[in-house]
Amino acid sequence: MEFFYRDIVKILQMNHAISISLRQVKRYLKEMNLARRKDYSNIRSVFNFVHTQVTSYGPAHGYRWMYQKCKRHGFKIKRDHISLMLNTIDPEGVYLRARRRLKRREYFSRGPNFCWHLDSYDKLKRYGLCINACIDGFSRKIIWLKVGRSSSNPKVIARYFIDAIEEHRGHPYSMRGDMGTENGLVAVMQTLFAGDEVTIPFIYGKSTMNTRIESWWGILRKKCCQVWISAMKGLQERGQFSGDKLDINLIQFCCMQLLQVPFFSICRNILPSNMSSWQ
Known part of the structure; x- marks a missing residue:
């Protein structure tokens, strides 16, 4: 077991009634050729x-x-x-x-609706609040931002996608998402809509590489979700949330609509012109 030098001084004084200074401890250890950091790796x-x-x-x-x-x-x-x-x-x-001159990777999109990026936000999922969003890669417009009972059900995400297509009166050239099963139906529909003109209608990749939507999650947490995360943790620390099915259903019944309201406000107020920090 390794102890800090100050810990050695306290242990000698409390357990063995030996009063010795920190400097003496270091000197004695040096004389005995002992050190806390030895046996370095090859x-x-x-x-x-x-x-x-x-x-x-x-x-x-x-x-x-x-x-x-x-x-x-x-x-x-x-x-x-x-x-x-x-x-x-x-x-x-x-x-x-x-020199703080690292060359960062640059994102490129040919135009509006060229690529939609979708992903799920799981910070509140343990409390039953499952968030899913989609963003246009070029304009950074929020296509949808929804909170529901599930973000893992392919039918739920497919419903979001169909509603977005009806609202925007068209579909994107391509989409990007992770390998999760929740994106399966969306990938199938996007492939059918795109037809033979698009080589890769749905691009699969790691969530960390889905830069547009990952940047958006950081904005969302600062603007809205951090308050909810802190509130839910507070409930759990006070013993008012145990994680069972009843507690999750109560949270969903009481908080789901309350959380969706600021989402609508965020989608209206955060426009591409206000997000130059994303570059």
């Missing part, structure tokens, strides 16, 4: 790990983040050594990070 193994991470993720990780990654993977090494490795492996990335 440098070559750590270097290979860092090289793999840089190759996989590019210059996005600084030495602090890479140091934490090494710790999580069981490597024991000094942070200065990580910095030196990054300077050797990726000097250009280190230079760009120092």
